[in-house]
Amino acid sequence: MQSIEHPAEMAAWTQELRSRGETVALVPTMGFLHEGHLSLMRRARERADHLVVSIFVNPLQFGPGEDLERYPRDPDGDAERCREVGTDVLFLPSSKLLYPDGFQTTVQPGALALSLCGASRPGHFDGVATVVLKLFNIVSPDVAVFGRKDYQQLQILRRMGRDLDLPVEILGMPIVREVDGIAMSSRNAYLSPAERLQAQVLHQALDRVEASVAGGERSTDALVQLACSLVSAQPLAEIDYVELVDAESLPPTRELSSPALLALAVRFGGTRLIDNRVLVP
Numbered sequence: 690m691q692s693i694e695h696p697a698e699m700a701a702w703t704q705e706l707r708s709r710g711e712t713v714a715l716v717p718t719m720g721f722l723h724e725g726h727l728s729l730m731r732r733a734r735e736r737a738d739h740l741v742v743s744i745f746v747n748p749l750q751f752g753p754g755e756d757l758e759r760y761p762r763d764p765d766g767d768a769e770r771c772r773e774v775g776t777d778v779l780f781l782p783s784s785k786l787l788y789p790d791g792f793q794t795t796v797q798p799g800a801l802a803l804s805l806c807g808a809s810r811p812g813h814f815d816g817v818a819t820v821v822l823k824l825f826n827i828v829s830p831d832v833a834v835f836g837r838k839d840y841q842q843l844q845i846l847r848r849m850g851r852d853l854d855l856p857v858e859i860l861g862m863p864i865v866r867e868v869d870g871i872a873m874s875s876r877n878a879y880l881s882p883a884e885r886l887q888a889q890v891l892h893q894a895l896d897r898v899e900a901s902v903a904g905g906e907r908s909t910d911a912l913v914q915l916a917c918s919l920v921s922a923q924p925l926a927e928i929d930y931v932e933l934v935d936a937e938s939l940p941p942t943r944e945l946s947s948p949a950l951l952a953l954a955v956r957f958g959g960t961r962l963i964d965n966r967v968l969v970p
């Protein structure tokens with residue numbers, strides 16, 4: 690496995706392979722890799738001749754007061770995990786190289802970015818779309834793989850691909866969970882034992898709402914209310930949002946008549962966790 694820091698060197702590496710007719714898959718990450726990331730890498734590995742994994746904690750997608758400075762890092766462990774799944778190149782660009790002095794052009798996603806995390810983290814998805822477009826331009830992947838844990842992000846990036854005619858296939862992968870049901874996340878490392886225990890309520894609420902839908906409940910208000918009451922019963926939980934939205938276009942739905950996304954963002958102490966489930970009536 691090769692490590693590359695310079696965008697120009699990264700671009701030259703892919704161009705060389707592409708000139709030989711070989712294909713490249715990209716998995717963009719912010720590092721502190723876990724099984725969720727590895728599942729994307731294994732899928733990517735199957736879909737192309739070569740695998741590039743990028744690790745970049747993107748300052749553009751963090752708001753003021755968010756956890757940019759303390760975002761967990763483990764460069765040696767990450768390199769080992771990447772090697773184990775057969776990564777060809779670990780792309781480790783610096784902020785200085787991706788956003789040199791004078792940088793000022795960004796991508797602004799449309800309506801998909803207005804709800805959920807877009808509403809509670811203003812500018813977040815501009816930062817995500819901008820860095821992903823830059824990574825696509827540098828790496829020129831045939832395929833890029835993302836997780837459905839960040840469901841809204843995946844929808845926005847798919848839309849960006851179509852809207853901007855990007856020649857890359859975007860694949861979405863299921864949420865990988867810990868044995869206790871918590872969605873794997875680099876941010877789980879911030880949780881105290883008590884917070885960690887109470888954070889199980891996220892997937893429990895998703896399960897309960899799904900069961901309620903299976904039992905015939907179709908009222909959005911009732912389903913959201915059920916999730917809210919379960920989450921609020923945990924003393925350390927502070928709800929950012931609990932919303933049921935159309936699974937494709939993401940505006941709130943009133944009645945569950947087509948697939949809908951139940952999306953949760955909840956703080957435990959200083960840690961904001963997200964989870965989601967697609968509900969099919």
Ligand code: AMP
Pocket residue numbers: 717718719720725726728729834835836837838839862863864865866872873874875
């Ligand atoms: P991050 O490093 O948090 O930016 O995540 C990088 C990629 O891994 C994104 O496409 C995430 O959606 C995906 N990802 C993170 N956690 C999980 C998980 N538990 N299951 C599946 N994919 C995940």
